[in-house]
Every structure is written in structure tokens, then in C-alpha cells.
Amino acid sequence: xxxxxxxxxxxxxxxxxxxxxxxxxxxxxxxxxxxxxxxxxxxxxxxxxxxxxxxxxxxxxxxxxxxxxxxxxxxxxxxxxxxxxxxxxxxxxxxxxxxxxxxxxxxxxxxxxxxxxxxxxxxxxxxxxxxxxxxxxxxxxxxxxxxxxxxxxxxxxxxxxxxxxxxxxxxxxxxxxxxxxxxxxxxxxxxxxxxxxxxxxxxxxxxxxxxxxxxxxxxxxxxxxxxxxxxxxxxxxxxxxxxxxxxxxxxxxxxxxxxxxxxxxxxxxxxxxxxxxxxxxxxxxxxxxxxxxxxxxxxxxxxxxxxxxxxxxxxxxxxxxxxxxxxxxxxxxxxxxxxxxxxxxxxxxxxxxxxxxxxxxxxxx
Numbered sequence: 305x306x307x308x309x310x311x312x313x314x315x316x317x318x319x320x321x322x323x324x325x326x327x328x329x330x331x332x333x334x335x336x337x338x339x340x341x342x343x344x345x346x347x348x349x350x351x352x353x354x355x356x357x358x359x360x361x362x363x364x365x366x367x368x369x370x371x372x373x374x375x376x377x378x379x380x381x382x383x384x385x386x387x388x389x390x391x392x393x394x395x396x397x398x399x400x401x402x403x404x405x406x407x408x409x410x411x412x413x414x415x416x417x418x419x420x421x422x423x424x425x426x427x428x429x430x431x432x433x434x435x436x437x438x439x440x441x442x443x444x445x446x447x448x449x450x451x452x453x454x455x456x457x458x459x460x461x462x463x464x465x466x467x468x469x470x471x472x473x474x475x476x477x478x479x480x481x482x483x484x485x486x487x488x489x490x491x492x493x494x495x496x497x498x499x500x501x502x503x504x505x506x507x508x509x510x511x512x513x514x515x516x517x518x519x520x521x522x523x524x525x526x527x528x529x530x531x532x533x534x535x536x537x538x539x540x541x542x543x544x545x546x547x548x549x550x551x552x553x554x555x556x557x558x559x560x561x562x563x564x565x566x567x568x569x570x571x572x573x574x575x576x577x578x579x580x581x582x583x584x585x586x587x588x589x590x591x592x593x594x595x596x597x598x599x600x601x602x603x604x605x606x607x608x609x610x611x612x613x614x615x616x617x618x619x620x621x622x623x624x625x626x627x628x629x630x631x632x633x634x635x636x637x638x639x640x641x642x643x644x645x646x647x648x649x650x651x652x653x654x655x656x657x658x659x660x661x662x663x664x665x666x667x668x669x
Contacts, residue, residue, distance in 0.1 A: 309358035391604035421522035424550030629654040
């Protein structure tokens with residue numbers, strides 16, 4: 305879903321309600337500005353009729369069509385976003401959702417090798433269904449969690465409630481209830497304030513039941529967890545071994561898969577490289593890889609990064625260098641040259657200069 309940066313957030317929220325989307329891509333004209341999500345709006349509650357999409361949009365990395373699925377999973381964990389845009393030569397060509405990522409990875413052998421107990425959040429929070437919504441919101445905000453399992457009077461699992469659903473159903477669009485008038489001659493409709501009522505009662509009055517409780521054994525492969533989420537339409541699975549021992553959420557799955565660290569092929573070249581020791585070589589590689597990754601996100605095109613070292617003079621064991629860093633992308637050249645006695649310092653300065661030039665170019669575009 306695409307929205308304008310200048311539109312009020314209240315209009316975007318209405319679109320969320322009517323379309324059942326939970327994320328929207330924000331554009332300022334043709335320029336991508338970021339993403340607005342249900343989750344971010346709820347956590348920063350304001351008068352949304354007076355706030356524009358631009359002011360609440362979260363920065364989001366732009367994916368390329370060839371982006372490895374492992375890296376997409378990692379980016380979703382790092383940003384907290386569950387949808388990321390895909391650009392090809394500065395043109396939006398699609399959006400990747402977390403459900404698409406999970407569907408793509410469910411048959412990966414790496415997931416079959418990992419067990420539920422290995423990635424589950426062990427010290428997870430739960431509440432009795434007699435707890436109030438105020439207690440649930442407080443626990444979620446205090447601990448930075450989005451879901452809470454509910455237990456019945458015999459400590460059995462009865463449901464799972466989510467932060468987003470509670471906010472949407474009880475704060476943004478609270479249900480109504482009938483109360484008697486002072487004269488007793490009729491009824492009037494007044495706002496229902498559920499925050500101090502038991503969760504079980506509130507859910508019942510609203511015709512809701514929370515998420516279905518889906519369980520898995522501690523040694524169930526993650527591939528099985530993904531399949532259960534898809535089959536039952538849930539975003540969390542309780543690890544059960546006679547009693548609840550953990551919870552596996554979408555974030556747990558993305559984090560586990562993103563940590564597999566795929567071998568990313570970058571088009572980086574160097575010439576006349578000095579004899580760096582192991583630590584200096586790692587520093588050089590990190591600087592070049594970082595430049596490449598940042599440029600790929602900003603420029604959305606094929607990239608070639610090169611580093612050229614030219615020895616100017618020597619004094620004993622010391623050598624003075626000219627270091628040129630070049631980045632080519634779709635016929636556009638970004639280049640910076642630095643001179644000095646410390647080759648690594650020259651690399652870092654030149655890389656920073658190239659990054660600044662790229663950012664200026666993108667802002668002018």
C-alpha cells in the first residue's frame with residue numbers, strides 16, 4: 305500500500321482498517337521516504353489528524369531484486385519492519401513481507417537442522433485470563449514484547465493476545481455497551497472502557513478469542529514451526545513439554561535464519577594493495593563492504609567498487625600513499641582520493657567522502 309508523505313496519519317490509519325494492511329510505503333512525490341506501520345503508530349500514540357506520514361515514517365532499507373533471502377530476514381530483525389520495498393533501477397517493483405520470507409525458507413535444510421528449543425524465548429511472559437487489559441499493555445510496553453499467552457484457572461493455555469490487535473480493537477475502535485439511563489426509561493450507548501476489565505470478559509464482549517494456541521515439542525524442527533504458523537494463521541507457537549517452556553515468534557525465526565550469514569558476492573576490486581596484517585586487512589574489507597552495501601541500498605543498481613593504492617614515497621618502514629576509492633553505478637562515477645602515511649586512514653577518509661557524495665546525489669535526484 306502506497307501513501308503520500310504529506311497526508312495525515314489519520315487517513316493512513318483508516319486505510320489500514322479498510323484494507324487490513326499493517327504497513328504502508330511512504331512517498332514524497334516519486335521519492336521513497338520510509339514505511340508507516342500499525343506497530344509504530346500505536347507505540348507513539350499522538351493526535352494523528354495533526355501528524356503527517358512523513359513525520360512518523362521509519363527509514364527502511366530498499367531491497368534489490370537479487371537480494372538473498374537470508375539478508376532480508378536479517379534486515380527485518382534489525383529494523384523491526386515486517387515488509388520491505390524492492391527497487392530495480394530506482395523503480396518500485398514490489399514488496400517483500402515476512403510471510404513471503406517464511407514461505408521461502410520453510411524447506412531450507414538449515415531450518416530442519418534447528419530445533420524449536422534452540423531459538424525459543426525461554427523466559428517468556430504470560431498472564432491469567434483474569435488479568436486486565438491495563439496489565440497486559442503495561443507488561444508489553446515495559447518488556448518490549450508484542451504477544452502474551454493467556455492461561456486459564458488450571459494454568460492451561462487458552463489464547464495468545466497481541467499488542468496490535470488489542471490497540472486496534474480496544475483503543476482505536478473501542479466497542480460500545482448499553483447502560484441504563486437515569487430515568488430507567490431506556491438505554492443510551494456509551495463508550496466502553498475495557499482497560500480495567502478482565503481480558504477474558506473483554507474478548508467475549510467483543511466477539512474475539514485472541515490467537516489460536518498452537519504448540520510444538522522442544523525438538524520440533526523450525527521448518528515444522530513455519531508450516532504450523534502458515535496452516536493455522538498464527539504468528540507464534542508455544543513450546544510445550546508437559547508445561548509451556550518457551551515461545552517461538554516470527555522474530556525468533558527471522559533472527560535464527562538471518563544469523564546463518566549467507567556468502568554475499570560483492571563486486572569489489574583492489575590494486576597495489578599494501579601488505580596489510582590480518583587485522584588491517586579485515587578493517588579494509590569491512591570498510592569496502594560497508595560502502596558497497598550502503599550504496600546498493602541507496603542506488604538500487606549494479607555496483608562496482610574499486611580501491612587503488614599508489615606509493616608516493618617511503619621513509620624507513622613507513623610508506624606514503626595516494627588512495628583512490630571509486631564507485632560506479634549505472635554510468636555514474638563517485639570518486640575520492642586521499643594521501644597520507646597511514647593507508648587505512650586514507651581508505652576510511654576516502655570511503656566517507658564517497659558515501660557523502662552518494663547521499664547528496666540521492667537527495668538531489
